[in-house]
Amino acid sequence: MAPKTTHPTVLLSGTGLRKSYGPVEVLHGVDFEVRAGEVHALLGENGAGKSTLVKILSGLVQPSEGMVALDDKSVAFATVADAENAGIVLIHQEFNLAELRTVEENIFLGRERRKGLFLDKAAMRIEARMLLDQLNCAAPVTAQVASLPVADKQMVEIAKAMSRKARVLFLDEPTAVLTKAETASLFALVARLKAEGVGIVFISHKLDEVEAIADRITVLRDGNHVTTVSAEGISPDDMARMMVGRELSDFYPNISAPSAETLLEVKEVSAPGVRRASFDLRRGEVLGFAGLQGAGRTALMEAIIGLHAIESGTLRLNGDACTFDSVAKSKASRIAYLTKDRKGKGLLLGNDLVWNFSLFALDKFATPFLDRKAERAAYDAATQAVDLRAGSPKMTAGSLSGGNQQKLLLAKILEANPQVIIIDEPTRGIDVGAKAQIYGFIADLAAEGRGVIVLSSELPEIIGLSHRVVVMHNGMVTGSLSGEDINEETIMRYASGLVSERAA
Amino acid sequence: MTDTTARQTKPGLLAGLDWKLLGPLTALVVLLIIGSLLNENFLSSGNLLNILTRSAFIGIIAIGATFVISSGGIDLSVGSMAAFTAGVMIMLMNWMLGMTDMIWLIVAVGIMAGALIGSAAGWLNGILITRGGIEAFIVTLGTMGIYRSLVTYLADGGTLSLDREVRALYRPVYYGDIFGLPIPVLFFALAAILGWIVLNNTAFGRHVQSVGANEDVARYSAINTDRIKVYAFMIQGACVALATIVYVPRLGSASATTGVLWELEAIAAVIIGGTLLKGGYGRIGGTIAGALILTLIGNILNLTDLISNYLNGAVQGVIIIAAVFLQRGLRRKS
Structure with a gap:
């Protein structure tokens, strides 16, 4: 043998x-x-x-x-x-x-x-x-x-x-x-x-x-x-x-500098799996969130959008205090979250692409009866914008490749026109070509003056995309890095809890 | 070359048809043909209207069940709920006789009470499931027993009968017709049209089916999943109420045996109609076809001596299993 x-x-x-x-x-x-x-x-x-x-x-x-x-x-x-x-x-x-x-x-x-x-x-x-x-x-x-x-x-x-x-x-x-x-x-x-x-x-x-x-x-x-x-x-x-089959120049896009205006301010927020986390997001900024598995990044974001109850702490959106006890409420304030679990929580795999696309912003097309023409037109425009390649809009979401699923999810969320977009693992299970495209979309969204939060376990991605990086460890924010500090070594030191900016 | 073109057109042709809806429609047509071959009176308007009228109860309840099932739930309590609602309506109307001479007012209050009780019972099922975090099967198994035993208790083990005078005025709601169409059939049609519009052409209908397809995805898509589920059960309750309101003047009574096994017939109609029992996909048109198929089987057996009428349930059972089997097969092929 x-x-x-x-x-x-x-x-x-x-x-x-x-x-x-x-x-x-x-x-x-x-x-x-x-x-x-x-x-x-x-x-x-x-x-x-x-x-x-x-x-x-x-x-x-x-x-x-x-x-x-x-x-x-x-x-x-x-x-x-x-x-x-x-x-x-x-x-x-x-x-x-x-x-x-x-x-x-x-x-x-x-x-x-x-x-x-x-x-x-x-x-x-x-x-x-x-x-x-x-x-x-x-x-x-x-x-x-x-x-x-x-x-x-x-x-x-x-x-x-x-x-x-x-x-x-x-x-x-x-x-x-x-x-x-x-x-x-x-x-x-x-x-x-x-x-x-x-x-x-x-x-x-x-x-x-x-x-x-x-x-x-x-x-x-x-x-x-x-x-x-x-x-x-x-x-x-x-x-x-x-x-x-081509050169991958500019894998990470140039992202224009953010404005000084604070869009979202999170202060001392505690929630299941999160302890007194604070950070702020500016208009036009890509804010990276790094940390090990279970560091509380997803838990924090899900608490912000109202999926889990916030136990203490405050949120301010454009300076106004706000709380969301449901995703519908955070959506109304134009905050949207793309889950990393595309198949389990993001898309209805057995339903067609149009159905999935319009689900998040369905109220736009219900007046009060569904306007299928408008829905289809919006689908066509949105999928073209994200370069979603699918044989037919009647295909099921489950039959799309990972990259196209992520683009569909992105199109679905963007249809609600969010000002704060939280993307959890934007390129997990996605090929290089689609990856570069997703990075391009993130840059465009920031350039339009929206705030983008990127959660990723791929450090090169965080480093390549972010204006600033927030690092979490064990449910707490251990550091907020900018400029020269955004490098693998520093991030890992904060992510592993070796150093922390906050007093214990 | 012909081979490749055949290969190219075939899937396109198949994909254009909704097999889940065509299946039950085909079965319906086949049953109509069998019926007309077996008995010349089968296609008479009298018999066809009779079939429609008899389908109305189960049909109306099954429209509600389509909402519950496509939202991923199940309601086993509808038969007991109908019996309980009928019992309370009859007791209330009899009781009011001693207070007023205006029989029409008594009937009107009775009908409104029926609508209220049904919707409230549906709401209660929904609340227990969502707030209590208990599975729909278990909650409605419980309420099924509760309502059944309550109506037996109210009737003291016997029968609750509606006063003759009240029944005389209420009678047309079942036996009357408008332009030749029996009133139960009109209610059935109305419920079907409303149900179809709500399920297919509103955001709520999409949300119902999305919750049934994957509750997590629905929640992350800003859908208040608990509210959707409660509404689905309330629609079911309201449909039970409507069916009961039409049913009460038929016999003018309610007892422990009223509405027994209605839940299973309603669920069967929904499943034969192509709605998925696991949720996520609902078809009102199929449900109507399913309800008609179930009544047709009984009707055909009544009109012929080929198979004993006592085997009605067995034939229905075979049809249910065959329908789902065929749908599975078609789905796998396409």
Whole structure:
């Protein structure tokens, strides 16, 4: 089973793969192979055809044309279970876990260990513990999955794949919800699997991670195979260029200087998960919010817009004291928040694009009966403004790529014409091309005199965009940085609670 | 080449049709054809009006249920609520007889009381669900038992009968007609049109379905989700009240067995009509078709000897399961 060093064994390959959905062909004859003991990164913007290719290779969908071969033998998996039995395991970007069951039950779901008629729970618990320990994940095996933080859920998902003795493992954006340390444990595991001869396909928008672990890189663009190269000597900038097919100059836009006028003033606000947080936002300013996961940034913003009750402290909008006990009220004062949980809290995935677009500002189109013509006209204008590319406005929001979903969410919020726009993780799970566009929109919004608050766990993004940066730690604002102080090192010192501007 | 053009036109053609609405309409037409083949009197205007009139109660209640179900809720209490409302209306009207000679006033007060009780009962369901944070299934299971037992208590285990004199004046509300159309059918049509406009053409209707699709998304989209849910249950209550107001003059009585299993028939009509039980998607037109289908089955069984009338429930059951099965299949294909 050990990989030959001279002639690398090809485990899984696709040749001339095409896929059409209805009249639209999304994959135009792509070749791809996974060798034993390699990490093969699959890169491409959203909509480039990555997920379609992965679905074909992992047996989730059948290609319209072309051949999938495992160990040089042509295969067509009827079900995902067939593919998994053949050792091909896909870890989805979205978790595929039974939330109400325990960690152990999830790991062995569908292939429970038995002792005669009964389940061998003791054996499963021990094995589950072992798998999680390898991932440095401390989640108890008897815990309900719903009660776990996202990072642990991701680890459970990976443990589940490992228990299936994968020969080819597809990792689709596995690190999107992981911290640096968790990512490191995952990569250590990837290295071990690699040494055991497992072929790993790694899909990520985090190009520095690709640089760190990939052996080979395949780039897709618009459903076409662009290139497959050895990862050696390829920098993240090179990768971005290959994906986009053009130079990415001015990745971060120039943002005009804010006015001195204070738009929103938050003073000593306490709320669930937030302790006496203060900051102010000026007109035309992009204010970055940095901090570790659970630092209270999202909790603070959700309290401001009225999703959670504010326990104490004051808000002033244009100098006037205000409080919001519902999102409808903050919307009326023209404050709007874009959630980072696009799929769970931002968009109705089963509803069409127009329905989603108008939901936030629906009163505009109800006089009192819905004016569908006006709604559609506004949709057309707004989606053009944000460059939303969709086949038809009747498509469901769930069928859009991440970048287009974010643009739809942005269009939906902007329809209410907010003066304060709070964007939580503006580019999570979004490809480079759409990223640059979103940055451009943020700059435009600020230039129009609105105030933009950007919450992000990507420090380069915070640094590249913000006029000033507020750092939070453990529910408190530990620093407000400007000018030269806006750099990774300083931000991290405040974010980790090593230093704080406020007296304890 | 012909192959590719066929491939291109087919999905476009299919996508243009609303299968969830076409399905129940097709079933309705098929039942009408079967009925007319089995009995020559089936398509007589007398029988068709009879079917419409008999569909009115369940149909009106099912219009309310369409709102509740598409908002992600369920109301099991509607049958008991109707019985309780009818009981209180009858007691109130009988009691008023000793106070006034103006029978029309008695009937008017009775009707208004009915409307009030129904809406209040719906409001109470909604408040218990939203403020109490209890699932709709459990709350309405509870109120179902409460109203049923209250009407049994009020009737002392027997039957509450409306005074003859009052009933004589109230009678046309069920038995009367305007230009040949029975009054229950007119109410049914009115409720259907209003319901259709509210669900499809107002912000409220969109909000109802959005709350049912994903409550979190609705809340983050500045929708007061609790208020929407309470309103949906109030609409359900008002629909129950309207159905009861039409029902009381029919028999002029209420007892422990009034409205038994109405909740299931209403829910069945909604589901046959293509509304998703898990919420997020409601179709008033489908619901009307669903209510008519349920009545048609009973009617056809009455008019023929092919299948025993005692098997009415079984046939309805088969139709419900088949309808949902077909909708699933169509959705998966498209």
